[in-house]
Amino acid sequence: MAKYRLTVNGSEKTVDVDPSTPLLWVLREELKLTGTKYGCGISACGACTVHVDGVATRSCVVPVSLIGKREIVTIEGVGSDPLGRAVQNAWVEKDVVQCGYCQSGQIMSAVALLKGTPNPTDKDVDESMGGNLCRCATYVRIREAIASASRQIKGAA
Amino acid sequence: MLSSIRLLTPVFVLALFAMTISLAAKPDRVNTAAGLAAWDQVYAVLVSPRCINCHTATNYPQQGDDRHRHFANVVRGPEGFGVPGLNCISCHQESNADSTGVPGGENWHLAPLSMQWQDVNDRPMSSAAVCRAVTDRSKNEDMDGPALLKHHAEADLVLWAWNPGRRPDGTMRTLPPISHQEFVAATRAWVEAGTPCPKGR
Numbered sequence: 001m002a003k004y005r006l007t008v009n010g011s012e013k014t015v016d017v018d019p020s021t022p023l024l025w026v027l028r029e030e031l032k033l034t035g036t037k038y039g040c041g042i043s044a045c046g047a048c049t050v051h052v053d054g055v056a057t058r059s060c061v062v063p064v065s066l067i068g069k070r071e072i073v074t075i076e077g078v079g080s081d082p083l084g085r086a087v088q089n090a091w092v093e094k095d096v097v098q099c100g101y102c103q104s105g106q107i108m109s110a111v112a113l114l115k116g117t118p119n120p121t122d123k124d125v126d127e128s129m130g131g132n133l134c135r136c137a138t139y140v141r142i143r144e145a146i147a148s149a150s151r152q153i154k155g156a157a
Numbered sequence: 158m159l160s161s162i163r164l165l166t167p168v169f170v171l172a173l174f175a176m177t178i179s180l181a182a183k184p185d186r187v188n189t190a191a192g193l194a195a196w197d198q199v200y201a202v203l204v205s206p207r208c209i210n211c212h213t214a215t216n217y218p219q220q221g222d223d224r225h226r227h228f229a230n231v232v233r234g235p236e237g238f239g240v241p242g243l244n245c246i247s248c249h250q251e252s253n254a255d256s257t258g259v260p261g262g263e264n265w266h267l268a269p270l271s272m273q274w275q276d277v278n279d280r281p282m283s284s285a286a287v288c289r290a291v292t293d294r295s296k297n298e299d300m301d302g303p304a305l306l307k308h309h310a311e312a313d314l315v316l317w318a319w320n321p322g323r324r325p326d327g328t329m330r331t332l333p334p335i336s337h338q339e340f341v342a343a344t345r346a347w348v349e350a351g352t353p354c355p356k357g358r
Contacts, residue, residue, distance in 0.1 A: 130230030
């Protein structure tokens with residue numbers, strides 16, 4: 001076991017865990033931030049996506065020992081950012097969610113996409129969101145919501 | 158007698174000249190042959206999966222010893238670092254994550270398309286073609302022989318090939334066919350021979 005000081009959603013947290021523990025389980029089990037979901041455990045589905053220093057990161061495959069001083073943002077904290085809020089609003093507006101299990105990961109990836117590419121093409125969306133699977137196949141609504149969030153950002157700028 | 162000596166003198170001079178040329182040329186030929194032999198060793202490493210999986214000609218990396226397409230729809234992106242929302246570092250951290258089986262190293266990314274060592278059908282290019290690409294300074298980030306040697310000896314992602322970590326099932330990833338020390342020695346011999354490339358396509 002080892003102690004790690006993590007910055008999660010702007011707050012400092014200390015956890016005492018095995019260094020090999022994936023970040024996902026530190027968030028869910030130690031910090032009780034259960035909005036981030038376990039899907040596959042091998043970074044193949046995107047349900048566990050969080051931001052680490054702004055980069056969409058698959059928390060299920062990143063041991064906590066490799067996080068260092070980088071800041072973590074989860075679905076619980078992403079709404080405090082205007083872009084994150086815009087994406088969440090668009091998700092509600094387009095009624096994207098069906099079962100909802102994958103959607104926190106979808107939103108975290110969509111926010112990262114729009115941060116890097118504020119006016120994404122369909123190809124950009126396909127490439128950036130291609131690693132986030134949705135068994136309810138809400139992909140069409142996800143695409144619409146990303147376009148809507150993109151318009152909201154432009155309108156606000 | 159004097160006339161025959163006069164007649165023979167040009168012949169003698171020519172013979173001496175030819176011998177000089179031959180003696181001077183021999184070490185070069187030996188050097189080139191040794192350099193090409195050293196290149197063969199370098200090439201064997203470059204086309205091993207630990208290296209060539211990220212030297213693709215396509216818009217995606219490969220993985221595994223069978224060099225299959227990287228899973229999860231991972232794409233190259235404009236700079237070889239993936240795309241926003243799905244960057245290489247979305248999973249690959251600065252070191253191997255043996256508890257989860259995800260390899261990692263500093264600045265994890267794909268080699269630029271100018272350094273592709275396979276064709277668009279994922280077949281490794283010939284030794285001559287890879288050698289031409291590696292020695293073409295318009296393609297290799299302007300590296301001359303000594304810079305190539307330094308790259309092979311010190312670059313983080315090159316070194317990673319000999320420390321590739323564990324697969325998700327816990328077994329060790331396959332290493333290149335020779336040790337890093339042997340790879341550097343072969344590169345040095347090739348560079349000292351003037352980075353000769355095999356002839357052919």
